[in-house]
Amino acid sequence: HAEDELSRSSHSNPGKSIVNGVKTNPASNSPKSGLPTPMGPPVYVDLAYIPNHCSGKNTDPEFFKRVRASYYVVSGNDAANGEPSRAVLDALLEGKSQWGENLQVTLIPTHDTEVTREWYQQTHEKQQELNIMVLASSSTVVMQDESFPACKIEF
DSSP states (O other), X not given: XXXXXXXXXXXXXXXXXXXXXEEEOGGGOSGGGSSOOOOOOOEEEEEEEOHHHHOTTSOOHHHHHHEEXXXXXXXXXXXXXXXXXXXXXXXXXXXXXXXXXXXXXXXEESSOOHHHHHHHHHTHHHHHHTTEEEOOOOEEEEETTEEEEEOOOOO
């Protein structure tokens, strides 16, 4: 009966789901929303973009425990808004340390920031222990009178 109700609710109201008998909007079901996050197996992907320009507002170690990527893209170049967040970069280390397997992970920063440089230098030994490689961008893309660093990824 519960499966039928869940099926009906997701067909009649896409974007909504039932968690512990309460209809919720998945977009608001983040760890910081106060609602319980349903547990499940980790999701393995090739490439994951760290949400919200790597801001600590909605990314924590749980994200990295559950979203296991070969490549994580770290954007953000706004120190005033805490982007990228040192706490999120530390959360990657904490989350990956609990994977139970030593899969290679590559971190791809889209900008060379003081936060990412300091994090890289201060946690380099831990990165090596966890099999995390950080790419340095040596390429530049120029578009509409703007230039920015870029990385090329081949699969």
